[in-house]
Amino acid sequence: MARFDPVLADIRFGCGLSPTIASPADAAEMMTRLEGPDTIAARFEIEDFPTFGQRMLELDRIRKARGKVDKADKEAYRAIDKQYKLSRASGRKAMKTWMWRSFMRRVHTQDGLRERLAFFWADHFTAIGKGALLRRAHSPYVETAIRPHLTGYFADMLKSVVRAPLMLNALDQERSMGENSFRRAQKGASKQSRFGLNENFAREMLELHTLGVGGPYTQDDVRQLAELMTGLSYGRSGKFQYKRDYAEPGAETVLGKKYGGSSKARAGEVMEVFDDLAVHPATAAHLSRKLAVHFIGDMPDAGLVAHLEARYNETGGHLGKVIQALLEHPAAWADDRPGNIKQPVDFIGSSLRALSVMPDALDENDEKALSQILHVPLIHMGQLWGIPLGPDGWPEDDAEWITPQRLAARLQWALARPGRLKAKLPDPRGFVDVALGGRASPALEFAAKAAEDRRTGIGLILASPEFQRM
Amino acid sequence: MAMSMDRRGFLKTSLLGCSAAASPFLTPVSFAAAPWDARLVVIILRGAMDGLDAVQPWGAPEYAGYRPGMPRPGDASGPLDLGGFYAMHGALAPLKPMWDKGELGFVQAVSTPYRNKRSHFDGQDILEAGAMVNGQPVRDGWLNRMLQGVPGIEADTAYAVGRSDMLLMRGDAPVANWAPGSDIGGWSAQGMRLLEQVMHDDPLFRDALDEAELLSDADQADQDPETMTGGMMNMTEMSAPAKKAAPTGGHRAIARYAGERLRGDSRIAAFSLNGWDTHAGQKAALSRALGRLSDVIEDLKSSTGPVVWGKTAVVVMTEFGRTVRLNGTRGTDHGTGGAMILAGGALRGGRVAGKWPGLGEAELYNRRDLMPTADVREYAAWMMRDLFGLSRGALEGTIFPGLEMSANPKLIL
Numbered sequence: 041m042a043r044f045d046p047v048l049a050d051i052r053f054g055c056g057l058s059p060t061i062a063s064p065a066d067a068a069e070m071m072t073r074l075e076g077p078d079t080i081a082a083r084f085e086i087e088d089f090p091t092f093g094q095r096m097l098e099l100d101r102i103r104k105a106r107g108k109v110d111k112a113d114k115e116a117y118r119a120i121d122k123q124y125k126l127s128r129a130s131g132r133k134a135m136k137t138w139m140w141r142s143f144m145r146r147v148h149t150q151d152g153l154r155e156r157l158a159f160f161w162a163d164h165f166t167a168i169g170k171g172a173l174l175r176r177a178h179s180p181y182v183e184t185a186i187r188p189h190l191t192g193y194f195a196d197m198l199k200s201v202v203r204a205p206l207m208l209n210a211l212d213q214e215r216s217m218g219e220n221s222f223r224r225a226q227k228g229a230s231k232q233s234r235f236g237l238n239e240n241f242a243r244e245m246l247e248l249h250t251l252g253v254g255g256p257y258t259q260d261d262v263r264q265l266a267e268l269m270t271g272l273s274y275g276r277s278g279k280f281q282y283k284r285d286y287a288e289p290g291a292e293t294v295l296g297k298k299y300g301g302s303s304k305a306r307a308g309e310v311m312e313v314f315d316d317l318a319v320h321p322a323t324a325a326h327l328s329r330k331l332a333v334h335f336i337g338d339m340p341d342a343g344l345v346a347h348l349e350a351r352y353n354e355t356g357g358h359l360g361k362v363i364q365a366l367l368e369h370p371a372a373w374a375d376d377r378p379g380n381i382k383q384p385v386d387f388i389g390s391s392l393r394a395l396s397v398m399p400d401a402l403d404e405n406d407e408k409a410l411s412q413i414l415h416v417p418l419i420h421m422g423q424l425w426g427i428p429l430g431p432d433g434w435p436e437d438d439a440e441w442i443t444p445q446r447l448a449a450r451l452q453w454a455l456a457r458p459g460r461l462k463a464k465l466p467d468p469r470g471f472v473d474v475a476l477g478g479r480a481s482p483a484l485e486f487a488a489k490a491a492e493d494r495r496t497g498i499g500l501i502l503a504s505p506e507f508q509r510m
Numbered sequence: 511m512a513m514s515m516d517r518r519g520f521l522k523t524s525l526l527g528c529s530a531a532a533s534p535f536l537t538p539v540s541f542a543a544a545p546w547d548a549r550l551v552v553i554i555l556r557g558a559m560d561g562l563d564a565v566q567p568w569g570a571p572e573y574a575g576y577r578p579g580m581p582r583p584g585d586a587s588g589p590l591d592l593g594g595f596y597a598m599h600g601a602l603a604p605l606k607p608m609w610d611k612g613e614l615g616f617v618q619a620v621s622t623p624y625r626n627k628r629s630h631f632d633g634q635d636i637l638e639a640g641a642m643v644n645g646q647p648v649r650d651g652w653l654n655r656m657l658q659g660v661p662g663i664e665a666d667t668a669y670a671v672g673r674s675d676m677l678l679m680r681g682d683a684p685v686a687n688w689a690p691g692s693d694i695g696g697w698s699a700q701g702m703r704l705l706e707q708v709m710h711d712d713p714l715f716r717d718a719l720d721e722a723e724l725l726s727d728a729d730q731a732d733q734d735p736e737t738m739t740g741g742m743m744n745m746t747e748m749s750a751p752a753k754k755a756a757p758t759g760g761h762r763a764i765a766r767y768a769g770e771r772l773r774g775d776s777r778i779a780a781f782s783l784n785g786w787d788t789h790a791g792q793k794a795a796l797s798r799a800l801g802r803l804s805d806v807i808e809d810l811k812s813s814t815g816p817v818v819w820g821k822t823a824v825v826v827m828t829e830f831g832r833t834v835r836l837n838g839t840r841g842t843d844h845g846t847g848g849a850m851i852l853a854g855g856a857l858r859g860g861r862v863a864g865k866w867p868g869l870g871e872a873e874l875y876n877r878r879d880l881m882p883t884a885d886v887r888e889y890a891a892w893m894m895r896d897l898f899g900l901s902r903g904a905l906e907g908t909i910f911p912g913l914e915m916s917a918n919p920k921l922i923l
Contacts (some may be wrong), residue, residue: 146884212790212839215839216838216839236837237837238790238837239843240789243628243629247627247631253627253629259628378712429556438714442627444718445688445722446688447719448694451705452694452696452720455696455701456695483708483710483711485705487708491704492698496701500704503705503709504708505712505714505715
């Protein structure tokens with residue numbers, strides 16, 4: 041029976057092997073680090089969402105000021121418009137800096153599992169902001185709404201996401217207004233015609249975030265949940281707000297249970313439904329399988345999935361305990377090749393870690409360099425930073441990632457980019473062990489020796505199937 | 511498709527400009543003809559196009575009431591009359607000459623068998639799989655199953671174009687998959703040989719590498735010399751103009767790439783367009799999406815050229831329709847019955863096919879959606895039968911198992 045393996049611990053559950061940071065000695069050490077302080081986040085800081093909210097406020101202020109400037113006054117208009125564009129661009133630039141720091145966390149952490157889990161849950165709760173500025177909010181959203189909850193109860197993460205302005209924006213919730221809400225009644229339906237009930241978030245809540253596709257819910261549950269969720273919104277500075285006057289009055293019934301209905305609608309009442317959805321057995325089954333697929337492979341061991349599911353149900357959805365269950369199960373350590381394909385972020389992250397790329401390898405405010413070295417290559421590999429195609433996040437299916445054109449992008453990167461981040465590339469003969477910990481095939485061992493130069497040798501090792509799998 | 515770039519943009523980002531084509535050991539592509547000469551393009555609109563806004567039934571007395579404040583026939587850039595009952599969305603105006611020539615048509619009130627849950631992801635899977643077993647979509651796509659039954663299919667007979675993979679084309683039959691502007695980049699001949707050895711025992715990597723080499727070679731050979739000049743910069747990122755072109759121009763690069771392949775030996779091309787999930791502010795959002803679709807159809811026509819366009823049918827499908835009523839945010843929510851858009855020189859167009867179900871409260875599906883009166887797969891099936899001479903047995907048994915093909919709508923010349 042397979043047992044804990046430090047090399048596999050870094051490759052499969054961490055951010056890859058490092059020439060300078062030792063692999064964890066056992067699963068207990070992994071859990072201790074994961075449940076301990078988030079030291080790497082303190083070392084490579086990423087803006088939290090309240091701070092990002094100040095950017096929203098500022099852009100809003102400039103936009104309003106611009107609206108007051110007479111367009112006929114060309115000089116004045118041009119000046120304020122320039123200010124507006126600069127303010128917008130600052131979000132775009134900051135987004136790339138946060139991307140770099142996210143990679144630096146992967147390179148220098150002793151707690152790779154935390155980075156992997158943050159990515160997993162950020163993907164589970166994909167939120168694609170609308171508009172020039174909110175489109176850049178991915179990292180602050182993850183930092184504030186998701187990262188603090190990785191080892192707590194799923195219900196807490198869920199309720200945190202439900203209150204996250206980026207998610208409310210992404211799924212149109214902030215516009216959703218009850219048909220019989222006070223505001224509609226007061227102002228007359230016609231004046232409020234931009235607002236009405238919107239089912240988008242309620243549907244994704246059931247389908248993607250909790251019960252799962254094919255879960256035990258009906259269109260009526262979607263509708264009732266949408267009515268219950270009216271009022272969840274945010275203010276101009278990106279702070280959660282419960283807008284009581286948007287709320288649909290009366291109680292709603294979701295999955296056979298009544299929620300809300302007190303004379304004064306309260307956010308607290310609405311939150312009760314998420315406590316129940318979080319511990320629903322269908323949610324346990326959905327999340328357990330998804331975790332197993334992400335960390336183990338497209339067809340995970342049924343016993344392992346059942347083990348996670350049982351732990352989830354026993355603990356009321358305690359994610360730390362579920363991760364512990366994952367690490368203690370023998371199937372987690374079975375070295376069945378071929379392993380999962382690394383997604384582009386894992387591929388680049390583990391390459392940078394194997395190369396031990398230092399924080400000063402480039403200027404983290406140099407947007408152009410960050411685009412060339414990370415952002416555009418990620419797009420070509422099929423993974424635009426923080427912005428999947430839809431709210432269902434990135435695909436897990438291996439074949440999705442290794443198509444000819446996406447592989448071509450990985451090959452380009454493996455050959456050309458390491459040389460831009462390391463003044464001197466390591467000797468491929470040694471690097472093959474650093475990167476793969478003794479898991480290289482004879483063909484790769486040979487290629488690492490036979491390559492005509494260091495650049496090609498490093499490229500071959502990073503491009504090899506054994507490095508691109510985990 | 512916002513991730514794609516046009517070819518000029520690519521040249522500026524490419525590591526090495528055009529030298530990959532010079533790799534001496536790349537096998538020349540062997541082009542093999544399929545057993546037929548007709549061309550089929552399938553475009554999937556992801557996010558659920560509002561068929562009632564694309565092909566507007568102004569002849570139905572209830573329509574105006576469901577869509578207050580939306581442009582009406584006769585308004586500036588409003589919908590264009592299609593012979594009395596229907597009018598097509600104003601953003602499709604560039605295609606009006608095609609309609610007049612019979613090269614553009616629509617089918618109204620169609621859907622897949624998917625009902626009630628209205629999830630994009632399920633809806634698209636069912637549309638592209640084309641069949642369900644125990645309520646779950648099968649794992650390969652119907653276009654691939656069609657190819658599986660045809661002898662002599664080679665790697666470049668069918669193309670899935672663009673950076674997003676499609677279930678529609680997934681399966682055992684060989685399908686080329688390429689985004690215009692992709693490139694292996696910078697590897698020496700010796701490096702490539704080692705790379706092939708390193709990947710040899712992993713079929714997923716080995717096959718993808720083989721294909722990437724072939725496609726990279728063919729793509730480079732196609733480069734228009736005029737666009738190459740000034741495009742040979744080394745190691746630079748997307749220039750500002752290229753970056754601007756990316757979100758707006760990617761769909762055109764894909765259409766032209768597909769058209770160029772079809773002008774050669776390819777027979778099938780498929781790709782998808784995003785941006786149809788118009789929950790709010792539909793007026794502007796759908797105009798943008800339909801404008802991109804117009805670009806794509808025009809580019810397919812110009813890049814295939816008059817002869818091949820005459821043999822081409824374009825089938826545009828979406829996972830489901832949207833609600834009949836506008837919602838509170840001036841958009842529409844996920845619905846059921848929707849529309850298909852058809853184009854091509856091989857089309858018998860200039861008409862809106864399909865049985866109109868009516869918009870009265872009792873005629874709606876669940877009192878909220880357009881009632882589907884036909885299966886969207888049936889139209890695709892009849893078109894493939896008439897284009898390629900496929901048997902009904904193959905269509906109803908293998909390609910769309912369980913489908914019943916009723917009367918031939920005779921959509922192909």
